[in-house]
C-alpha cells in the first residue's frame with residue numbers, strides 16, 4: 001500500500017490552485033484570472049511562460065537535459081555569451097547554481113577562501129536565504145531561531161557613514177548587503193553608506209558582496225540596482241528571474257575570488273545544467289533585446305505615481321517605497337487582511353515584506369490598466385469597512 005505523504009509547505013498556504021500563467025496573469029482551477037504581482041516570489045519577472053523562454057527550453061529539452069559542468073555544452077557557452085553582455089563591467093568570473101541561497105553560500109565561501117578571514121558583516125532587516133551560511137547573514141530572528149548559525153555583525157541600514165570604520169572589524173571576510181531590502185521592508189541602502197562599506201572593506205581587506213537576487217536583472221529599471229549607488233562590489237549574486245522562471249542563480253566576482261571554488265572546493269549536481277543554461281541564455285537575450293529594464297522603469301514610474309496619488313495619503317498608509325517594479329506600500333496595520341482582500345476580491349496577487357509592507361513584484365509587462373487595477377484594488381482593500 002502507498003503511504004500518503006504530507007507536503008510540508010515552507011510558506012503559508014494562500015488557498016489558491018494555480019493552473020496556468022501567461023505573462024503578468026495567472027488563472028486558478030475555476031478559470032478566474034489574476035494579475036500576478038507575487039510572480040513566484042519575483043521569479044516570473046519576464047512573465048509567466050514567456051514564449052521566448054518556453055521555446056528555448058522546449059528546444060533544449062529535446063536535445064539534452066542533464067550534463068555536468070565537467071563537460072562543455074552549447075547551452076552553457078550560449079549562457080556565458082549572453083550573460084556577459086548584461087554583466088556589470090567590474091565582473092570577471094562567474095559560477096552558475098540553482099537557487100538564491102546557493103549563490104549566497106558560494107559567495108560567502110569564496111570570500112572566506114579568498115581572504116583567509118572569518119568575520120561577516122550584514123545589515124539589520126537583511127534577507128539572504130535560509131541555508132546555513134545565508135541564514136547566518138539573514139537578520140530576522142524568527143528564521144534563525146533554533147539553528148546554530150554563524151556569528152554575524154549586523155549594522156543598522158541607517159548607520160552614520162562616519163561610524164562604519166569603527167564597526168567593521170579587522171577579521172572581516174565579507175560585507176554583504178542588498179541594494180534594496182526585498183524581504184525587510186523595501187529599504188534602499190543609501191549611497192553614502194554603500195561608499196563607507198566599500199572603504200571599510202578596502203581598509204580591512206574584506207570583500208563587498210551585493211546581493212542582487214531580488215533587485216537584479218532589470219527589476220528596478222536598471223539591469224543591476226547597484227548601478228545607481230556609484231559603488232562597485234567584489235562579488236554579486238543574482239537569481240530569481242535570470243532563467244525566466246526556471247531555477248538558476250549566478251555569482252559574479254572580480255578575478256581570483258570565485259576561482260577559489262574551482263577543482264572540487266565547491267559543487268552542485270544541477271549547477272549549469274543544460275536546461276537552465278538554455279533558459280538563462282534566452283532570458284538574458286530577451287532582457288537586452290526587448291529593453292526590459294527601460295520598460296520596467298517606465299511601468300514602475302507609472303505604478304509608483306498612481307500609488308503616490310491615491311494610496312500614500314490614506315490614513316492607514318505610512319508611505320510608498322522602492323524602485324522600478326519593486327515597490328512597497330507601508331501600512332499602519334498588518335498587511336495580511338489586505339493581501340487576502342486583494343487576492344479574493346480584486347484578483348491581484350501580492351506579497352508581504354517585513355511586518356507592515358505590501359510588496360509588489362509584477363512582471364515587467366504590466367500595462368496602465370493593470371497598474372490601475374492594483375491601485376484601485378489596494379485603495380478598496382486598505383480602506384475596507386474602516387473608511388480612509
Ligand SMILES: Cc1ncc(COP(=O)(O)O)c(C=O)c1O
Pocket residue numbers: 041099100101102104127128129130178182183211212213214215239240
Ligand atoms: C536578496 C535575496 N537573497 C537571497 C534570497 C534567497 O533566494 P532563494 O529563495 O532562491 O534561495 C532571496 C529570496 O527571496 C532574496 O530576496
